Amino acid sequence: MKFAAALISAAVLGACQGDETVRAYGADDQIWTLTELNGEPFNAKATLLFPEPGSIAGDAPCNSYTATMSAPYPWFEAGPIAATRRACPDLATESVFLAALSAASLSEVAGDTLILSNPDGLSMVFTATD
DSSP: OHHHHHHHHHHHHHHHTSOOSGGGGTTTTOEEEEEEETTEEOOSOOEEBOOSTTEEEEEOSSSEEEEEBOOOTTBOOBOSOEEOOOOOTTHHHHHHHHHHHHHOOEEEEETTEEEEEOTTSOEEEEEEEO
16 A cells, blocks of 8 residues: 555656746747847847757857756746857857846747747747748
């Protein structure tokens, strides 16, 4: 009887530990390209991916990056962002992108659109690309 109770407890606990991030609510299996930042077109290339539960990755205008991300949907909280260190003419734009990504605290997925935002007015609009 104790064995059966332990098995049931393990099964329930395992079910509770599934991915509850934006990844599980429509952001998985997509390459998200930033098209708009704070209401303005974003003309440099920046992408966001959700490669596995608990992490994000992508390409900023100059460098690739990765970070942890385990906040439950609709919240968004990128952990410390680690990026490669290549120099390029778009480093200032990259700094703006990475700062915005770090400041995002809410996420919304609707079809091929992902919006990251925060209560201070930040708005990052991403479109799913192939």
